[in-house]
Amino acid sequence: MPAGHYLHVMAGSCGRWIIQKLGHLGELLGFFVVCLKTALRYRHTGQRLMARTFIQQIYFTGVQSLELICFIALLVGGLVVIQGIAQLTRVGSRDVLASLFTVVIIREVGPLLTAVVVILRSGSAIAIEMGYMTVLGEIESIEMQGIDPLHFLAIPRLVGVTVAVISLIVFFNVVSIFGGFVSAWALVDIPFWALFSDLAREVDGIDIIVGSVKALMFGLTIALVCMFHGFRTGDAITNIPPQVSRAMVDCFILCTFFNVLISALFYL
Amino acid sequence: MREPLISAENLEYCEEDGNCLFTEVSFRLEWGQRGVLLAEPHRCANILLKICATLFQPTNGTISWFGRSAEDSDEKWLHHARRRIGFVHRETSLISNMTILDNISLGIQYHEELSREQAYDRITEVLKQFELYEYRLLRPAELTFEQRRLAVYARELVKKPQLFLLEHPSLDLGERVYGFLLEVFKKCSIEDGCGFLVASMIPEVVTRWGDWVMVFDRGRCRHFEVGQFDPSIYRESMRRRGATVSREWRNG
Numbered sequence: 001m002p003a004g005h006y007l008h009v010m011a012g013s014c015g016r017w018i019i020q021k022l023g024h025l026g027e028l029l030g031f032f033v034v035c036l037k038t039a040l041r042y043r044h045t046g047q048r049l050m051a052r053t054f055i056q057q058i059y060f061t062g063v064q065s066l067e068l069i070c071f072i073a074l075l076v077g078g079l080v081v082i083q084g085i086a087q088l089t090r091v092g093s094r095d096v097l098a099s100l101f102t103v104v105i106i107r108e109v110g111p112l113l114t115a116v117v118v119i120l121r122s123g124s125a126i127a128i129e130m131g132y133m134t135v136l137g138e139i140e141s142i143e144m145q146g147i148d149p150l151h152f153l154a155i156p157r158l159v160g161v162t163v164a165v166i167s168l169i170v171f172f173n174v175v176s177i178f179g180g181f182v183s184a185w186a187l188v189d190i191p192f193w194a195l196f197s198d199l200a201r202e203v204d205g206i207d208i209i210v211g212s213v214k215a216l217m218f219g220l221t222i223a224l225v226c227m228f229h230g231f232r233t234g235d236a237i238t239n240i241p242p243q244v245s246r247a248m249v250d251c252f253i254l255c256t257f258f259n260v261l262i263s264a265l266f267y268l
Numbered sequence: 269m270r271e272p273l274i275s276a277e278n279l280e281y282c283e284e285d286g287n288c289l290f291t292e293v294s295f296r297l298e299w300g301q302r303g304v305l306l307a308e309p310h311r312c313a314n315i316l317l318k319i320c321a322t323l324f325q326p327t328n329g330t331i332s333w334f335g336r337s338a339e340d341s342d343e344k345w346l347h348h349a350r351r352r353i354g355f356v357h358r359e360t361s362l363i364s365n366m367t368i369l370d371n372i373s374l375g376i377q378y379h380e381e382l383s384r385e386q387a388y389d390r391i392t393e394v395l396k397q398f399e400l401y402e403y404r405l406l407r408p409a410e411l412t413f414e415q416r417r418l419a420v421y422a423r424e425l426v427k428k429p430q431l432f433l434l435e436h437p438s439l440d441l442g443e444r445v446y447g448f449l450l451e452v453f454k455k456c457s458i459e460d461g462c463g464f465l466v467a468s469m470i471p472e473v474v475t476r477w478g479d480w481v482m483v484f485d486r487g488r489c490r491h492f493e494v495g496q497f498d499p500s501i502y503r504e505s506m507r508r509r510g511a512t513v514s515r516e517w518r519n520g
Contacts, residue, residue, distance in 0.1 A: 041344065045378070045379070046377075046378035046379070046381070047381065048377070048381055048382075048383060049374075049377050049378050129365075132364070133363070136359070136361065136364065137357060137359050137361035138361055138362075138363050138364065140318075140323055140357070140361060141357070141361035141362070141363065141420075142363070142374075143323060143347075143350060144321060144323070144350050144353065144355045144424075145350070145351070145374055145375035145378065145423075145427070146347045146348060146349075146350045146351035146375060146378075146379060146427075147347070147374070147375070147378050147379075148343070148347055152378065
């Protein structure tokens with residue numbers, strides 16, 4: 001077979017994969033638009049009940065994840081300092097540690113790792129819950145109460161997860177900086193306040209904007225993708241595991257993609 | 269003259285693979301009337317009830333609820349219409365992560381902007397009537413089948429619907445509880461003019477429920493007034509088809 005043939009086949013496969021993914025992205029976007037329309041249509045309905053579901057979602061995604069996020073953030077903060085000191089000492093520029101912190105933790109690793117924790121912990125729970133509700137006919141019984149399931153189930157989760165992710169990213173950054181500073185002080189005796197003032201100089205407005213945009217995008221993506229796959233479970237209980245697995249993979253790919261895209265837009 | 273609760277003309281429902289479960293199904297259910305759907309296999313009646321409950325769309329044909337056709341109904345109106353329809357599915361579709369109290373009061377909490385306590389006060393009477401009061405804080409999985417089924421009936425009755433769609437009304441219920449439910453529904457029918465569409469595989473249901481009977485046979489339906497209905501016709505039709513006839517049927 002000529003090499004051209006293989007190139008042709010590869011290009012075809014890539015093209016089909018891209019078209020398929022774009023189609024899926026279009027479906028997700030459509031789902032988001034329907035959610036927005038539903039939120040607007042029923043904005044004055046069931047506010048008390050919705051507020052309760054919203055608070056429960058923040059509690060589950062945000063408050064109950066705090067311990068886990070705290071543990072991971074401390075470890076990551078320490079790790080960045082250990083690697084930073086090891087590499088920077090070689091070139092004799094330990095004073096750029098704060099700058100390294102800003103680039104690695106606040107801009108990139110903090111938002112992405114927080115998103116991964118939320119995907120694994122809350123995203124999977126949402127996809128499974130929606131899947132079971134669909135299979136067991138609970139969605140239909142909500143509809144028969146005259147309640148739009150998108151309004152009652154999707155909107156509080158969408159807003160709740162987004163608010164929780166934004167808060168968790170801020171929390172992750174603060175804890176990992178603290179963990180890193182403690183490690184730096186313990187390992188090489190760099191004064192805590194010296195590092196803190198360096199960091200305050202390094203972090204500027206654009207970092208805060210980028211962090212907020214990433215947090216917003218990650219929160220919306222996780223809630224949207226997990227609910228989308230949960231609602232698509234159909235009527236067989238065996239459909240739940242593949243849908244949850246697809247939701248996890250999609251969430252991770254999309255969050256990584258948005259992370260790169262937003263960084264490129266703001267920092268290049 | 270009041271519009272019929274539900275009227276259907278030439279309904280047809282085909283699945284994605286082209287297999288049509290039923291064709292040319294037409295009926296009218298007036299206020300205070302009780303209709304029975306007899307079908308074996310039961311899937312035809314199940315789908316037809318879901319179409320009547322506004323959850324499914326027919327492949328062809330027209331259907332109206334409370335005088336308004338499906339073509340003229342947007343999603344918002346359909347949600348409103350669903351509050352006027354009490355649908356008891358064969359599977360007890362209570363929300364598994366909510367207590368019985370929240371399951372039954374969900375609709376009124378959502379639509380009437382009541383606090384939890386206000387909503388609970390509103391349904392206390394129904395819970396006592398259905399002997400569920402002491403189980404109100406339990407989740408559905410902690411109840412017996414009969415209690416779960418009763419909770420679904422209670423949830424639908426709290427809505428004060430005008431049209432009831434009931435699938436296997438006697439399923440999982442003991443004779444005493446079933447008798448109690450019949451009394452409750454009779455009261456609804458007489459006092460509020462509620463209509464009932466009941467799906468079953470058991471012909472005895474006709475004598476307890478029906479004003480008219482619609483029998484599904486090979487995807488088509490035949491209508492009978494209750495006095496004209498002869499269960500042996502249906503039984504014979506099922507035998508000819510070699511269909512699995514339910515135990516009650518064989519014994520009957």
